[in-house]
Amino acid sequence: MGLLHIYCGDGKGKTTASLGLALRAAGAGMKVCFVQFMKGGDTAELETLNLIPDITVKRCNRAYGFVKNMSDKDKEEITVCHNGLLKYAFGGSFDLVILDEFNSAYGCGLMNKELAEKLILDGKDKFEIAITGRNPAEIFLENADYVSEICCVKHPYEKGITARKGIEY
Numbered sequence: 541m542g543l544l545h546i547y548c549g550d551g552k553g554k555t556t557a558s559l560g561l562a563l564r565a566a567g568a569g570m571k572v573c574f575v576q577f578m579k580g581g582d583t584a585e586l587e588t589l590n591l592i593p594d595i596t597v598k599r600c601n602r603a604y605g606f607v608k609n610m611s612d613k614d615k616e617e618i619t620v621c622h623n624g625l626l627k628y629a630f631g632g633s634f635d636l637v638i639l640d641e642f643n644s645a646y647g648c649g650l651m652n653k654e655l656a657e658k659l660i661l662d663g664k665d666k667f668e669i670a671i672t673g674r675n676p677a678e679i680f681l682e683n684a685d686y687v688s689e690i691c692c693v694k695h696p697y698e699k700g701i702t703a704r705k706g707i708e709y
Contacts, residue, residue: 543685544660545670548643551690552708554672558638559585561670566594570635573598575625577645577673578618580604583709596634598625607648615650622651630659636668643673643680 545561547554562572572595576583580603589597600621604614622645629637639660645651661683663669671680681687703709 542664542667542669544664544680544683545668545686545688546643546676546680546684547670547672547688547690548674548676549688549690549692550674551692552695553690555585555640557688557690558640558670558672559589562589562595562636562638563592565636565668566592570594571633572596572636572638573629573632573634574638574640575599575629575642576640577622577625578604578641578650581709584706596632598628600625607650618645619650619652623655626651626656626659630663634667636670637663639669639671641673642671643676645673646677647673647675 545558547557558574562574565572574589574595574597576597576599580600586597589595600618604610604618607615610618626639629639642656646653646656657679660669660671660680664683664685676684676687
């Protein structure tokens with residue numbers, strides 16, 4: 541039996557929370573699939589995750605940038621990639637599947653929504669699933685066992701400080 545976790549909200553720390561879950565699970569001998577949607581650029585957490593034998597990381601092979609800047613061709617390509625990532629994650633023999641920035645990809649229609657709903661709702665009875673990102677869809681909120689909302693009270697971006705390697709990415 542598994543449960544569905546959601547890390548959402550406008551604050552910093554949703555991915556970080558899911559990484560903590562991945563580390564705990566791998567430390568307990570669980571097989572983890574960590575899937576990143578919407579991210580294709582270099583992020584520092586990948587360096588460490590790739591050193592842990594029980595954690596498999598999957599993501600698209602390139603950065604597509606912000607949705608508002610994507611061409612129709614980019615949207616088609618990233619959708620194909622995201623659908624493949626979903627099928628991989630739920631087709632393997634993992635104990636924990638983490639879908640990082642899933643809510644953004646789902647909300648922007650950059651995946652097959654019916655496929656995503658079926659895999660997650662059927663899968664949560666078999667293994668642990670965690671999804672991250674702002675604004676989760678109601679269907680996932682209704683079916684979640686854990687919902688943690690991370691709220692932004694203050695952020696250095698408000699002072700003009702941009703994302704820093706090792707801290708934000």
